[in-house]
Amino acid sequence: MSDDPLQVLAAGDHFVQPGLIARALHHELPEQDVSVRELTLGWPLDPFGPVAEVREACGTEDEVIAALAGGAEVLVTQMAPVTERVLDFAAERLRLVVVCRGGPVNVNLDAAKSRDIPVCYTPGRNAAATAEFTVGLLLAALRRIPQSHDLLARQGSWKGSAYYTYEHSGLELEDLPIGLVGYGAVGSRVARVLCAFGAQVMVYDPYVRGEIHGLRVTSLDELLTKSTAITLHARLTPETRGLLGARELALLPPGAVIVNAARGPLLDEAALCDALESGHLSAAALDTYEQEPLPPDSRLHDLADRVVLTPHLGGASRAVAEKAATTAAEEVGRWARGEPLAHSLT
Template identity: 40%
Template sequence: MSTRRHVLAIVPAHVGGRAAGTALAATFPGDAHVTVVESAGEDPAALREAHAIVTALAAVDAGHLAAAPRLELVQCASHGYDYVDTAAARARGVTVCTIGSTGAEAQNVAEQTFALMLALAKQLVPAHTALREADWALPRLQRSLTELSGKTLGIVGLGQIGREVARRAAAFDLRILYTARRRVPAETEERLGARHVPLDELLAASDYVTLHAPLTEETRHLLDARRLALLKPTAFVINTARGALIDQDALADALERGALAGAGLDVFDPEPPTPSLRLLKAPNVVLSPHVGGVTRETVVRIGLAAVRNAADFLAGRPPRDVVN
């Protein structure tokens, strides 16, 4: 890699900021010149010089791309890429990559999915809150407690993360349905014990629905009011993918009416969520601040995967996980 190759590492404050970006920059090969910022427009000179951008959930839009005449690559430090204008990048000949095939986040997001499912099924948050207030809530809570065993889990998206969820579901004796843009090979379905069905059928049949699809124009508000109405009133919705996959107002309506049993949400639209977001006060919701892909272990794996792919690209080697 030439010493003239410039990299812009963008890590916004809500996912670690400059300190995390500096740690990420330190993993680049020594001949890369890396500038760390918290937003793409923070340092216009560095943006003009950048041959590659590595971004951790920070927006890279058409304006940023136009201001970066040397740019060749936008590397997302995530499985998703909805925060990058991929159409504008394609028009300018800029490659966009993720870390999707590395599975760097998959294991932890799958664990977070089950943490939310179990918290809802076992009413852990209201039970914890009640006991803190010296309220022995067993008589009240037992009417809403449920179990995973023998229930149907609907997985929307069977990529790396969806497959990790399916693998764990077998241990809970869950029946698995899935829907995806492309049906997986029959041997994969057999190994995971997963049956492919259309989305509407999945929603109507599932006791738990978990989202693991990328956010695109086609999947935005994938669960809208019509589709949420297909769910059983005893069903739970889990979202550890992207907040905008669900119409958040429609979900709040369903929860407030008692048309759904509950929701476990690790992602929001926008992030961080605004204080006025109705889901923050909706009944029987378990919330976490987009921590599904973040542990001490996964942060290292994600950063290294993104840096390796960017370094390969800049060195003239074929990159992985090109999305545009």
């Protein structure tokens, strides 16, 4: 490395703020002169979406190009569109791209690879937050917490006491048979928490070996037939899209509850609404959906007494933003010291 300051563009947003990235970089490289230019993109106040050939980006190519014009060697971002046009402009100086999220879907990886620019990401940054949120959704659905709050706080009604009748009272986690579909970074944390509550935890994940928290079952059908509540933690792949449809939901015992804070398309929403309307399922709690934002005409809106709906907030914690900035800075530190990168895709 030269004696000149390391030039970094921290293209943050209102969640992973550029100041968090800058502080993490200075902490990671205390002996090196690091010059950080900060750019604040609009997310989440402005929605993300496709920009040129990349998806799930926020901001414009022009504003990223303008920010890179100072000659940045490193770009650290969460949502900036790192397109072929952006990379073509910056390729003479740019040597590393680090994305503060679980996958660099806002980066044209082929274009980066063709220019010998490594692209890194920050896996696991939101695993704890999503696991905690999942357990919160499960408790909310089992004990009708949002519905009771709405009755008292918004309607001024004490009629939530109806939930104290035997027929309408909720379920406890203790001794409850709960099936987890997937046992990765999030699912394994959920399993540990639910075991601490005393739940009867069962896990279906054909890709995981070794010891787990709970009882391993060998088929999804077996898990569904034995579980009073189901939480989803699988990755979205062509094989898992629509993993739980009408046939699978029918295998659940009457009155079962489903929680999905993983990926919306894992669950057939039409089949879910049918099962809720028929009474076969007693409740569902969702943080992710087949289409986001959730359309105004979604049938889920008409099932407010049986569903808990949140707008994809499972990873919305301050710790997630801080972890993302720290993990990104660690990758920059490895690159600056000439060490192997830990999370590189190119």
